Amino acid sequence: MAQGKQTTKVTIFGVEYSITSDRNPDEVRRIAKFVDDKMWEISENNNLISTEKVAILTALNIAEDYFRNLEQRKREQERVERKTSSIIKLIDESRF
């Protein structure tokens, strides 16, 4: 179902934001909760740092998760390609 953009209210690190997105409100809330949880976690592990620095460290932390996941995905794709090639080779050889 085409929905267009919707606005969802979320609370991140104690402040309410209105997020306008193509994603449905449940997804927006899930993403906001992920950011909120990381911010509180980073804030607890780094005493007395500003919200600005907490948010930047959170962005870096999530970017690292994102890059790690991209790398894992690439390795999986390469593994599937290798396996597929070897299965095709086996099937081809079995014909003779």
Place this chain on the structure above:
Amino acid sequence: MAQGKQTTKVTIFGVEYSITSDRNPDEVRRIAKFVDDKMWEISENNNLISTEKVAILTALNIAEDYFRNLEQRKREQERVERKTSSIIKLIDESRF
């Protein structure tokens, strides 16, 4: 090669940070540049917002990239499983 934690200096949104990480300095710089680029992009698209808000919007934006990639990876894995099952079924059937 086991390296342990290294400290790398990076500049994000005009401020220098020392990042201590297991990742090598080139990777840390790549991740920091990704965050820095997004922050400038978001700042240009949202006039007069605070660095704190730019950083929070950046974290949300990267979290969305991360979730999208996780979903794509899950769909790929399911597709590979389905294809693998159907290939195994075909091979099994060809034996009789």
